[in-house]
Amino acid sequence: MGGLKEECGLFGISSAHKEHIGLGCHYGLYALQHRGQEGCGIALNTDGELSLQKDLGLVNEVFPKALVFDEEKTRMAIVHTRYGTSGERSRENVQPLLVRHHAGSMAIAHNGNLTNDESLRSQFERDGCLFHTTSDTEVIAYLIYKHRLTTHTIAEAIEKAMAELEGAYSLLIMTSSQLIAVRDPRGFRPLCLGKLEDGYVFASESCALDAVGASFVRDLQPGEICIVDRADQRLTSSIVHTNKVKSSLCVFELIYFARPDSVIDTISVHQARIRSGSFLALEHPCQADVVIGVPDSGIDAAIGYSRQSGIPYGIGFIKNKYIGRTFIQPKAGDRESGVRIKLNPIASTVRGKRVVLIDDSIVRGTTSKRIVRLLREAGAKEVHLRSSAPPFLHPCYYGTDINSRKDLLACKYDMQQMKTILDVDSLGFLLPEQVVKLSDHPCIGFCSACFTGVYPGAVPQGGNNAQ
Amino acid sequence: MGGLKEECGLFGISSAHKEHIGLGCHYGLYALQHRGQEGCGIALNTDGELSLQKDLGLVNEVFPKALVFDEEKTRMAIVHTRYGTSGERSRENVQPLLVRHHAGSMAIAHNGNLTNDESLRSQFERDGCLFHTTSDTEVIAYLIYKHRLTTHTIAEAIEKAMAELEGAYSLLIMTSSQLIAVRDPRGFRPLCLGKLEDGYVFASESCALDAVGASFVRDLQPGEICIVDRADQRLTSSIVHTNKVKSSLCVFELIYFARPDSVIDTISVHQARIRSGSFLALEHPCQADVVIGVPDSGIDAAIGYSRQSGIPYGIGFIKNKYIGRTFIQPKAGDRESGVRIKLNPIASTVRGKRVVLIDDSIVRGTTSKRIVRLLREAGAKEVHLRSSAPPFLHPCYYGTDINSRKDLLACKYDMQQMKTILDVDSLGFLLPEQVVKLSDHPCIGFCSACFTGVYPGAVPQGGNNAQ
């Protein structure tokens, strides 16, 4: 598969109030930093002129100071935080993209992954088009422009482009006069709408609305195109291409990606994680003295497990808050187990105890193995590992960077073998059928293909092995 | 009072194993970053030659890359993380200090605050000495050199200097041939000793020993001078000046400064905080639906309150992990309450609930007030605030930067007034007499002067008001 797999954060703001834009970009980036730490960028609309600032790095590295821009004339902006697989780290791929055309320039930011980007790209190349990046976002831009030449409005062009796009895409698009939010017809990736006194905000997660003091309006619906006009801050919306498909929100957004304080498609992420812990307690009970979660992603499920099981909840690990992207790692080797710089057990919590340890998922197993060892070194008598995601068995084509099958622990070993490898006293995963019950709203459809192999749409040929 | 008040982190390493030094400095700094985020530094001993690298900023800013130094010849190092009041931010005051003298150079790093530094400093100035910094660390260096001229060993000089020093000081001193750790006779600030295969480590907190894979040996005793020789990595120790005084560990180390995974003077910080929560539940019970802690410092006590009271523990707030020193703050004003960029409530936890909210302490009250407001906006029905420290009523002269009395909420208002100001349904503080029971070891003495006004030693004249 050629396209980049990425989990990303989107934030867009349109406001008649000049102070909102600068702080909005800044806070939007910080609030969505957890969705992408490789790079970030801001595109501004200043009296119809689009400009771009972006780079590899964390928000505080790329934008160490307050943005410099014409506050009087800037009324719209979109920002993007990017996560990319290490091999593809390059500044060109940082978003938003800004493309120029005499029919009008356009800034575009994308979260998700197309499943037909390769064939679209070669078609464009055969027609004489050039690409500056390896990201499928540029393919989307081309498709929109292709249709823009034969349509009256950008909304029509986007609608026609969506007929050709397959896969996962939440988009923010900014033209000289409009801010447009798009969610693919299956709604793989989240996108929501907020209201400012005198404008609108779009964001991947509701925590970013909170960050800028916007009130939550609603999630974009799958297949929805939402448009805000710069001139009068008026909002219009339409829903397209949804007749043929049903919604399939990525469950891994609830399990891992999103921040616990976000609400996605009316589901509280924190509550969903607590529910996963309760399911685990029901399905995989055990006799133990304390339940602990691997910070930060295992904490909420641990609370759920504790509540359901009655086993006291405790804090088992302290995670160093200051270790960032550039931290110099200890070298692999024997001594590693002794080095507890990132994650350090609290001995008084686990010494002599039977411990239930909750993590969000087990991918290659190396991290889990190391954490179990730390617990044992700290004196834990038993370790019962529970994963609030089912075993990963299949690749994701929708933007989640799941290791290739040959690296996935659950693809290579059975339960008994995994228990031995991880050195745990018992091991339990959330059941695939429970994954879709993390919400108590029965009406919403989910994707859980990486656990079940049942993909919501066509997937790239040979993809399964190519991974 | 002229001296700087500061809370800081100390780490020293002496090892025959060349790989330990570089990584050790690096990890030591990261593990103690929470004790000081204003600046940091490293002093190295390379074949007896001392050198220094330091600057204002976080560890990852000051040392973004692996240290460059002569690995073959460097066997000792001391590092320091510094917290200082904002008015005194200057590179000169970052530590360690490196002072030169033909009797031998010396690097020195200090945690704590002297109570007689002003008079010592003027005496030295009258004798023709010059100062490069405004920190009392330089005074200590002078005093040691003064006695060094008339003693046979640096240990003797330190002992004599200690006879003249008053107040709080944990010190790491590195000469061309020795690494020396010193804890003042009252043991205000923590300092502990760890063992590497082929060397020793000193650190303010045991979590830094864990970070470098050192095994914990013991806390330094009040009045102890510990010396490691570069030549043979041999450790010697003596205890001085302790006949006249009793130990007085700063209780605020347990309540707030130290990391929960550290063990100080045999007390688990995490357990001490859980105990504080239990005391609060016993002393200030209430009818409520959920107990939450203000992250990160209120979490442990919240668990204690929950366990003691039986009220379920919940996660009420998400704290943004990426906001650092350089974050651009929202401007004061009405809208502030709506902006939840640093701390965002999880509505599903508190909506319609009676909430017990635990924080480590209430100083000026402004933060608490804002947090209570966020809870009410998120739908909390009642808010019962509990502080795991007693009210601050007196200045600290031992290195904790407590606001001047006129800013301390508890100095200005009675309980009823505070309740109104903070807009809480009930308010409860840990009792001063409970503070000294945070440990279950009766043998250790504590300082709790900022709560009780009973100081373990003489305090600067007029200090009380000058604050």
Place this chain on the structure above:
Amino acid sequence: MGGLKEECGLFGISSAHKEHIGLGCHYGLYALQHRGQEGCGIALNTDGELSLQKDLGLVNEVFPKALVFDEEKTRMAIVHTRYGTSGERSRENVQPLLVRHHAGSMAIAHNGNLTNDESLRSQFERDGCLFHTTSDTEVIAYLIYKHRLTTHTIAEAIEKAMAELEGAYSLLIMTSSQLIAVRDPRGFRPLCLGKLEDGYVFASESCALDAVGASFVRDLQPGEICIVDRADQRLTSSIVHTNKVKSSLCVFELIYFARPDSVIDTISVHQARIRSGSFLALEHPCQADVVIGVPDSGIDAAIGYSRQSGIPYGIGFIKNKYIGRTFIQPKAGDRESGVRIKLNPIASTVRGKRVVLIDDSIVRGTTSKRIVRLLREAGAKEVHLRSSAPPFLHPCYYGTDINSRKDLLACKYDMQQMKTILDVDSLGFLLPEQVVKLSDHPCIGFCSACFTGVYPGAVPQGGNNAQ
């Protein structure tokens, strides 16, 4: 006119010797820094894979350290230094460009300016192509790819593209397997070929060949396409599209742009400037005591004037070597004349003397006026100003950023008025007919359109006024 006007430096290297590439890029950039100080970039060919590093800034800012790349596998590179008008400073426009296409990726760097880029660009946009930059370089890339789809070799595609391109372009193109140098059929901008032991070098100026220790082979001929193969370092060449046109090297390359130690189209830049001084002495003699040049661009002509006239040559000004792009300027105002931070007269050279002052050109006249004033303040009795370029009367469409006509001193005032404005005792310009005699080789054609209004080719419609 839409396109960017720019003067730039090109350098390309292909060598089987691994050490040549890294140092080559580094030295090539430094040697051509004078041709563009706004930004710079390097494109590398590593075993056929193209990668790119570029940014706004001087070479030492963009590449402060030795390049990090796979030395074993990298055998080709092209670099670019960029000068752009201040309004268009943006990172997107920094070169080389790297464009991707399944027919093969390509890095491209360009010196010069097209005269038909607007119409080409709109044609491509109508065909559905998108642009990432505002530079005409991207237009060239599109044109080459358009023809690449229907030709067998990239050389053929380039030849076909050249049939459609109008204006000035020296190009370096790097594909996965070839390094290609192209000079437009009129040869507006210089480009030369050098030989390494085991490879080839292309550069805008011969001083860059010297910098990397390459031997000068020859200038590319107008209309020449030179190709070096990565596999065997073999060079092939063809000359195209030159039947219809005659060569027209920009004379301003000799007068101002190029470094004096460069040799362009067999003309020594230094000698050409000395000749300009001799012409000035013959045409505009005067009675004076000393001849001085404005450093650095007026020095050579001053020596020529001195030699021809017999008036002693002297050093009249010291130019501060450390003032770079980021220097904080004095604010305009009365005091300015007194502030001699950039250029300071040597009083002992000019006090009480009649001074002949030589500068390369007079554009808006503000700099010349200030310099004359400095001389008078330093005690010069008379100032006789001579310009080694004729008066600018017409816009340049070939990449030189000449001010719009309304700013050009010579467009607004006659000789007598200019003399008064500049406050000089006499004023003399090189004659337009002498400009083409700066070389003593009669066979080479020149462009001198900005002085004469006689353009070597079609110019953009309305361009003359739009400037």
Place this chain on the structure above:
Amino acid sequence: MGGLKEECGLFGISSAHKEHIGLGCHYGLYALQHRGQEGCGIALNTDGELSLQKDLGLVNEVFPKALVFDEEKTRMAIVHTRYGTSGERSRENVQPLLVRHHAGSMAIAHNGNLTNDESLRSQFERDGCLFHTTSDTEVIAYLIYKHRLTTHTIAEAIEKAMAELEGAYSLLIMTSSQLIAVRDPRGFRPLCLGKLEDGYVFASESCALDAVGASFVRDLQPGEICIVDRADQRLTSSIVHTNKVKSSLCVFELIYFARPDSVIDTISVHQARIRSGSFLALEHPCQADVVIGVPDSGIDAAIGYSRQSGIPYGIGFIKNKYIGRTFIQPKAGDRESGVRIKLNPIASTVRGKRVVLIDDSIVRGTTSKRIVRLLREAGAKEVHLRSSAPPFLHPCYYGTDINSRKDLLACKYDMQQMKTILDVDSLGFLLPEQVVKLSDHPCIGFCSACFTGVYPGAVPQGGNNAQ
């Protein structure tokens, strides 16, 4: 010898006009950058409070942006540019120093080198004083404070300190209320006084007065102490300790250090260098076709040689303007001769010619040898090398970092051998007795000890060999 040898630039400003201070510091640093490129700093006096900003690096690196300070309240500043031998590069040694004392703080900047700093330093150390730096500037600070304790004014203290100081020192001292300039009784290093409308400026060289638009008043006299009061900008002056000694300005200031546009002790540096060229032409004539200077330091003498001899002056080399401190050097080896990145010959000037080549001095000979080789490669028929300094035969104890005797070419070889080593057709040095005639003012005394071995004062014991 323990002290650091350094050549440095001093600039001090006191002005009632608020705009002068910020720009003044900035311009002063740029104007004196040639005197020290290792580090630089600024000390400010803001309403009597002293503060400091300094670091290793060039001015544009250390102060990339306009200074941030309280413009309303800042009326005085001193700045320093520092040159230090490579082995001693450390931030501690960057100046100004800021020392604190309850009798008053003081910032101090120093150009020169003491000859008795070692004995003074040990005396202070024996008295219990500590040093933070290895520079002799700290010794001077101590000495002034020592006497400050027993005198009524700082001027008296300085006068008493000067009685104990031996060697070369030009000083700028700033207290809370005064700006003080001091020149040692022999006047080794330059220092001059300028006048602003409403204040005063001190600078190492007059070019810095020009840079800030100050009018030149006069050079400080040897032994002079000049004081400007912050309160009323009043200037007072006294001259001390000059009865016993005669003045001895370092001739190397004229030959090499100072900028040609500076006037030092009434001598135009540019004229002095032209005179040195004339002396060389008289003493070491030859038959040749062109005279060229090694840029930048050999240019002026080359003009002198040309004028005296009648041989035409030409430009033989172009020096790359962009190569700074951080440039990555070519590695030593055979190819080096081909790499002409720093200095590139202009072939048209020297091809087939007999060339007189002038450089300021020949120290180790390696640079001269390389330059001669470049000329020969460029086609020079004969090369006649002339040095405008006599051969270096003795160490300097006054702040010039002359290589140790064993590296000095002239210490190891006779004229004939040097000719062979340098591969020149003839070789000529300025005569030591001519050095003191570079000025046409007979009244000024010079130091030329490094050429003659006759030192103006006592020198450190064993110094001659220890070098």
